[in-house]
Amino acid sequence: MPTQPDAIVVRAPGKLFVAGEYAVVSPGEPSVLIAVDRYLTVSLTRGVDAGSIHSPEYGRMPVRWTHGADGLTLDREHHPYDYVIAAIEVAERLRAERGIEPRFFDLRIDSGLDDPSGRKFGLGSSAAVTVATIAAIDAFYGLGLGLRGRYELAMLATIAVAPNASGGDVAASTYGGWIGYRSPDRDRLRAARAQIGVDAMLGSEVWADTEIVRLEPPAGLDLLVGWTGHPASTERLVSGVSRGTSATGPDQAAFLSASRECVGDLWRALSPAASGDPVEPADDQLALRAIRRNRRLLQHLGERSGVTIETDRLRILCDAAEGIGAAAKPSGAGGGDCGIVLAPADADVAGMLRTWETNDIRHLTIGVHPPEGENNDG
Incomplete structure (x- = not known):
């Protein structure tokens, strides 16, 4: 430029x-x-x-x-x-x-x-x-x-x-x-x-x-990103879910509680020393379980609100990943855009990518931008 x-x-x-x-x-x-x-x-x-x-x-x-x-x-x-x-x-x-x-x-x-x-x-x-x-x-x-x-x-x-x-x-x-x-x-x-x-x-x-x-990134898991080819509006989807659910009802409270629990597990999997435990490698299995649970939560939220969070292509993307022992879910508001996968090193990623290609799901060659120069800031 x-x-x-x-x-x-x-x-x-x-x-x-x-x-x-x-x-x-x-x-x-x-x-x-x-x-x-x-x-x-x-x-x-x-x-x-x-x-x-x-x-x-x-x-x-x-x-x-x-x-x-x-x-x-x-x-x-x-x-x-x-x-x-x-x-x-x-x-x-x-x-x-x-x-x-x-x-x-x-x-x-x-x-x-x-x-x-x-x-x-x-x-x-x-x-x-x-x-x-x-x-x-x-x-x-x-x-x-x-x-x-x-x-x-x-x-x-x-x-x-x-x-x-x-x-x-x-x-x-x-x-x-x-x-x-x-x-x-x-x-x-x-x-x-x-x-x-x-x-x-x-x-x-x-x-x-x-x-x-x-x-900390999960050292034993590979991050992969698939794009469904259908852009989605986050603001429209979030508004649709808000209209279709009660912000103060028991279902929403249960959703927030379940999300808090599974995302909390993911935090612990990626920062095991945060709770005062000895420093250990990231807990890959805990991370995989948390991602799978979060996918199910989003599926139920979509059903409850009448909003399509997991589209057909996102479902194919995620099912193909789970079929090889990986964990996957829509990234962001769903409704299109991207899905993310965390895959163990021994997973048949090539087979998953063939399924993606057959269904017009594009594998994006994306990595993680490194952290900027300050420590935790909360």
Whole structure:
């Protein structure tokens, strides 16, 4: 990607959910995610008179924005860029609260998270662009946010666009590697932003429900990812499940409890020393059982809500994996997109991949983006 010599260039990885989908939308409920080695890149250069946002994905004409008396003034006529604009808005508010003089900048966005044809794999491009934009502006203004500050600012931008987003994808894109994640209370965040401002929120008690911990990859299991070829809308699926279930009913309480138990097992399998036990290799069998149980939970949730979480191709993908002694489940909200597999070293992966190919399921050659430079941050 050509850049000016003084450009600030930041790349953020995509993500995949490993476990805890749907439950993680409730504050404090656990989940497991990985950051993947597919990236979205933001290049920031100093602007003159106005800032701009360019991306080949969103068309040829840039979006124009300026500073106005009431904040950011944006021409939205042709391009929404909702997450990018939300990231700029929250970062500019922090800049203003800290008394830093405003400047203009141009953003160039390039994504490697999607198929060359433009079809989305479901790797979290919205979170990645938010995280990368915040990181670039952090460097531009010298805000000194650190990983936790960048996560919090990106989370505030995210819920300005998608009010019920868990932010697990934001955490994965920020921290890298395998992470355990619990989401904050988004209503509390919105109220605090209006009452005390962005700067006072950073690192404060309003994030009390949030937890982000590093997990160790299962050394004896291989991670494989299959793509069904059918993109899915997370927001639409989560809304559909919410409409089809009672948020306070006994079935939902049972779902959250069961999810908490099986994801908790996965946390323990990937961090056995966390409970004070002697350090031992990750418990691969416990991890496999947890993934299989989480798949069954999502199946039952789909049946109860009337939402197709596990599509026919996702079912084939997962059944083929279980048939060779592996564990598999839809990743994220389901309804299409990707499925993930954890396979023992002696499993017949080649046979599973032949079944995938026969059913037009694409094996994505995806690895895990390594952890970024800070320790557990909860």
